[in-house]
Amino acid sequence: MSTPKTMFEKVWAAHEVVPETPDTPAVIFIDLHLTHEVTSPQAFALLGKHGLKVRRPDLTFATMDHATPTRTEQVFGGAPITIDSAAKQIRQLEENCAAYGVELLGLQDARRGIVHIIGPEFGLTQPGHTIVCGDSHTSTHGAFGALAFGIGTTEVGHVFATQCLLQKKAKTFEIDVRGRLSAGVTPKDLILAIIGKVGVSGGTGHVFEYRGEAIRAMSMEQRMTVCNMSIEAGARAGMIAPDETTFAYLEGKPRAPKGAAWTAALERWKLLPTDAGAKFDRSISIDAAALEPMITYGTNPGMVVPISGHIPDRKGDPVFDAAMKYMGLNAGEPIHNAPVNVVFVGSCTNGRLSDLRATAKILAGHKVAKGVHMLIVPGSQEVKRQAEAEGLDKIFAAAGAEWRESGCSMCLGMNGDTVPKGEYAVSTSNRNFEGRQGVGARTLLASPETAAASAIRGRVTDPREFING
Amino acid sequence: MEPIKTFRSRTVVMPSTNIDTDQIIPGRFLTTTTKEGLGQQLFADWRYDASGAPKPDFILNKPEAQGCRILVAGRNIGCGSSREHAPWALCDYGFQAVVSTEIADIFRNNSLKNGLLPIVIDEATHQWLLANPGAEIEIDLEAQQVRLPNGQSASFTIESFARYCLLNGVDELGFLLSKEADIARYEARRPA
Numbered sequence: 001m002s003t004p005k006t007m008f009e010k011v012w013a014a015h016e017v018v019p020e021t022p023d024t025p026a027v028i029f030i031d032l033h034l035t036h037e038v039t040s041p042q043a044f045a046l047l048g049k050h051g052l053k054v055r056r057p058d059l060t061f062a063t064m065d066h067a068t069p070t071r072t073e074q075v076f077g078g079a080p081i082t083i084d085s086a087a088k089q090i091r092q093l094e095e096n097c098a099a100y101g102v103e104l105l106g107l108q109d110a111r112r113g114i115v116h117i118i119g120p121e122f123g124l125t126q127p128g129h130t131i132v133c134g135d136s137h138t139s140t141h142g143a144f145g146a147l148a149f150g151i152g153t154t155e156v157g158h159v160f161a162t163q164c165l166l167q168k169k170a171k172t173f174e175i176d177v178r179g180r181l182s183a184g185v186t187p188k189d190l191i192l193a194i195i196g197k198v199g200v201s202g203g204t205g206h207v208f209e210y211r212g213e214a215i216r217a218m219s220m221e222q223r224m225t226v227c228n229m230s231i232e233a234g235a236r237a238g239m240i241a242p243d244e245t246t247f248a249y250l251e252g253k254p255r256a257p258k259g260a261a262w263t264a265a266l267e268r269w270k271l272l273p274t275d276a277g278a279k280f281d282r283s284i285s286i287d288a289a290a291l292e293p294m295i296t297y298g299t300n301p302g303m304v305v306p307i308s309g310h311i312p313d314r315k316g317d318p319v320f321d322a323a324m325k326y327m328g329l330n331a332g333e334p335i336h337n338a339p340v341n342v343v344f345v346g347s348c349t350n351g352r353l354s355d356l357r358a359t360a361k362i363l364a365g366h367k368v369a370k371g372v373h374m375l376i377v378p379g380s381q382e383v384k385r386q387a388e389a390e391g392l393d394k395i396f397a398a399a400g401a402e403w404r405e406s407g408c409s410m411c412l413g414m415n416g417d418t419v420p421k422g423e424y425a426v427s428t429s430n431r432n433f434e435g436r437q438g439v440g441a442r443t444l445l446a447s448p449e450t451a452a453a454s455a456i457r458g459r460v461t462d463p464r465e466f467i468n469g
Numbered sequence: 470m471e472p473i474k475t476f477r478s479r480t481v482v483m484p485s486t487n488i489d490t491d492q493i494i495p496g497r498f499l500t501t502t503t504k505e506g507l508g509q510q511l512f513a514d515w516r517y518d519a520s521g522a523p524k525p526d527f528i529l530n531k532p533e534a535q536g537c538r539i540l541v542a543g544r545n546i547g548c549g550s551s552r553e554h555a556p557w558a559l560c561d562y563g564f565q566a567v568v569s570t571e572i573a574d575i576f577r578n579n580s581l582k583n584g585l586l587p588i589v590i591d592e593a594t595h596q597w598l599l600a601n602p603g604a605e606i607e608i609d610l611e612a613q614q615v616r617l618p619n620g621q622s623a624s625f626t627i628e629s630f631a632r633y634c635l636l637n638g639v640d641e642l643g644f645l646l647s648k649e650a651d652i653a654r655y656e657a658r659r660p661a
Contacts (some may be wrong), residue, residue: 152553152579
């Protein structure tokens with residue numbers, strides 16, 4: 001019998017074009033290359049400079065999401081895009097994709113959306129695949145048992161030219177999530193708790209594998225939220241073994257295998273999960289049932305507390321002191337009832353239909369507090385359409401929240417959707433770094449449920465006050 | 470790329486822990502289609518006030534930081550976004566090396582592709598560098614040594630292939646392109 005292998009090791013071995021040697025990294029084949037307007041222009045320029053083509057346009061897929069407007073009149077109405085340089089980037093992606101034969105979902109395409117939302121929607125994201133994109137949240141696709149990670153623009157150019165990457169094999173890190181999450185506690189709370197436990201650099205050099213009862217019980221959308229933030233703990237990739245939930249999600253998706261190819265794919269996919277007895281380089285376990293809704297209080301995603309808890313007192317630690325000064329919060333204070341000016345629901349972390357349903361369920365019959373601006377941005381145009389078909393947009397409008405076209409939007413504020421200086425935003429996105437959502441913006445990361453509850457009260461609020469009646 | 474072997478410079482010290490790529494280059498400057506000129510926006514929100522004037526207290530605005538090519542950062546620099554604009558901005562500004570006890574994976578990779586040395590050193594050397602801002606140190610890529618003015622030295626590791634490329638000023642793309650036959654063979658046996 002061969003040595004038991006982890007899922008990561010199986011996917012890695014299946015993609016070695018040239019194995020690693022003492023002198024050279026491995027050459028790894030890439031099954032799917034997702035690309036967008038912000039991290040591709042200089043990579044296309046590299047091709048131009050060397051007179052190269054995109055080797056596998058059939059494995060390359062482009063969309064625009066980071067710098068795109070979310071205002072309907074700018075997307076569909078011909079109104080000028082607020083930021084000139086963003087408009088230029090969009091045009092440049094259109095030109096590059098046309099010149100190199102890459103399929104592009106343009107600004108007005110009904111299937112456009114955030115790159116990590118549409119890959120799964122199309123069924124392009126498949127178990128056992130290697131998937132890369134010039135974006136660190138590519139880890140999202142690991143929810144399907146793919147090895148998916150973010151790369152820089154030079155590497156985007158390498159994949160364009162050769163469909164391969166030079167890679168050193170990562171170490172493996174098991175995260176065993178025991179028990180079940182309780183009512184009102186979401187996958188977002190779980191991943192925030194994991195980041196708090198592992199630390200923002202604890203996963204450096206590793207690929208996570210999330211396992212255990214709580215993970216198996218999750219839908220694909222929920223698994224994506226977990227894998228999405230692996231990078232926030234320093235891990236380039238996070239994986240979840242494919243199972244019946246995965247297969248049911250993929251079956252019938254536009255680009256998923258069909259007929260005999262589907263049957264053959266299923267056979268391959270069922271061999272992917274980590275073998276019994278396989279060794280991980282590191283392992284931790286976490287008790288899902290003990291978790292509460294989580295919220296960040298500082299300037300990195302590891303600075304996180306249960307919503308009923310207090311901001312820790314680490315006065316004298318320069319990171320902590322700088323974060324408190326930036327956030328305008330105080331050591332030892334409860335996080336509950338902290339001020340809220342802006343609420344953002346969206347992003348590749350929490351911009352899927354189930355996130356919008358959870359938001360609507362809490363908002364229904366309530367109003368966003370006076371003085372609070374709530375922005376809800378669907379992760380894709382497909383998510384938008386489905387949400388509207390269910391009438392979620394009506395609930396948002398009745399509550400006084402703004403409903404936009406899809407895109408990354410206020411997660412990183414590149415398109416002009418920003419949090420004003422000094423204001424507090426409860427955000428379902430993934431990063432609370434200084435200035436991430438706008439110059440001087442103060443971000444508190446939380447689940448859609450916590451975001452909605454906080455929007456209603458105008459203060460940081462435990463969503464279980466609404467969920468449990 | 471120019472070959473890199475040994476260079477000496479005074480250090481700039483930024484002791485903050487977890488300096489993320491949003492600080493190195495804020496997202497609003499990523500709507501560019503070239504690599505050039507990003508040094509102007511390096512650490513923009515720490516470096517300039519709301520009117521765009523340099524903040525005199527920020528290290529890069531101080532006279533002693535001018536001309537320094539080595540950035541010594543607190544633990545774990547480069548976490549967050551995959552934006553290669555971060556090393557582009559550091560290089561464009563004039564940095565040739567970033568030194569810390571931990572460097573995030575994607576930032577480290579991106580740095581190597583641009584001739585910016587990501588140097589991970591031991592805790593004691595790091596403490597010495599943090600305590601002696603502006604020290605003139607030598608970085609020897611071939612020997613993988615950092616040499617301090619007090620006569621001590623510390624070793625670091627850059628994987629052999631990346632080191633070869635940096636020492637010889639060659640691009641990794643050439644190596645990948647040379648594997649054409651292997652890639653074609655792989656493609657032929659890959660499931661559809």
